[in-house]
Amino acid sequence: MSQLTLQGLLEAGSHFGHQTKRWDPKMKSHIFTQRNGIHIIDLESTLKMADEAAVFVKKLATEGKTLLFVGTKRQAREIIKTEAKKCGCMYINERWVGGLLTNFDSVRKVIDKYNEMITVSKGEEFGKLTKKEQSLFQKDFSRLDKSVGGIRELKRLPDALFILDVKREKIAVTEAKKVSLPIVAICDTNSNPELVDYPIPGNDDGLKSIQLFVSFMADVYLAGRKEGPQEAGQKPTQPAENGEKKVEEKAPAAKLKSIKVGMQADDSLKSSDLPGKTVKILKEEKIEVKPKKITKGQVLEVEGLGKITLEDEK
Incomplete structure (x- = not known):
């Protein structure tokens, strides 16, 4: 499944870790060697764990669940924003909003x-503000845009997080763990991979490496979204032949003043045909009743009148 290749990772410099003195011992199994005081990441491990993360992310997208992209370091901000938008995900690329997950x-x-x-900014009211009021408004708006602009459509907690740098985004990691949200993350040699559910060993500082990993994750999520309806067992809407809309069979029309509980909709029916309570129709006209079988308390669709609920006639 993985679109990552050994050659692509090498060209992006994804194998370069941090200085050996800055390493996290828990990354030992993902380190190939060290060279000139720099740890070299085992890219075979990267490919293997990237595939595992991709399976999770694709399934997430297939089920219609949300993935929040998180990357606030300067060189990653534009990449996070662009790739998240590409796959229809929300993102945080300026500063983590404290309490986003826990409050x-x-x-x-x-x-x-x-x-x-x-x-307000798009309406007439904004033009009525004084220059000073507009200036204060823009200042406040810019502040909010940086903090929540990428999550403006978030109605509930995301279903998972994709984090670029575990060490830098430690608050996001802590909050996610508290609310038991799964985390997919790029883990450099100075990170603790045990903090996340799907760690991907790799360089989280180099621009090319960041672009490669974030694009990969966005592509996987996008692929899952495209396969979602079929894999989730939902049948896509089929267009009617010859461009005509499919019309449901309609119940026979009946010109009635009232409808009895238990009555069958039929042209020949009259008020006295069946015993029982009746429901008043607001006006006498040709009406169409769905469904044909009528029971007390049922909501009926009546042509020209919309939906009515059967109640006893007073």
């Missing part, structure tokens, strides 16, 4: 405020 209700209020400000 979501409070953060949701901030997101709501940001969305309201977007509406």
Whole structure:
């Protein structure tokens, strides 16, 4: 499944780790060797673990679940934003919003405020503000845009996180662990892979390496989204032949003043045909009743009147 290759990882410099003195001993099994005081990452391990992460992410997308991209280091910000948007995911690329996962209700209020400000900025009310008020508005808006602009459509907690740098995004990792959210992450030689569910050993500092890993994850998620309806057992809507809309069979029309409980919709029926309570129709006209069998308490669709609920006639 993996689109990553050994050659591609080498060309991106994904095998370069940190200085040996800065390593995390728990990354030992993913280190190939050291050269000139720099740890060299075992790319065979990278490919293997990237495949495992890809299976998880693709299944996530297939099931219609959400993946939040997180990467706030300067060289990664634009990449995170671009790739997350490409696959229809939300992202955080400026600064982690404290409490996003552990105090979501409070953060949701901030997101709501940001969305309201977007509406105001596009409306006539904004033009009525003084220059000073507009300046203050823009300042506040820019601040919120940096913090929650990438998660403005987040209605609930994401289903998983993709984190670029475990060490830098330690608050995000801590919050995710507290609420038991699975984490997919790039783990450099200075990171603890045991903190995440799907670690991918690799260089999380080099621009080419960042681009390679983030693009890979976005492509995997996008592939899962495209396969989602079929794999989830949902049948895609089939267009009608010859461009005509499929029309459901309609019940026979009946010109009635009232409908009795238990009555069958039929042209020949009259009010006295069946005993029991009746329901008043607002006006006498040709009506169409669905379904044909009528029972007390049922909601009926009546042509020209919309939906009505059967109740006893008073």
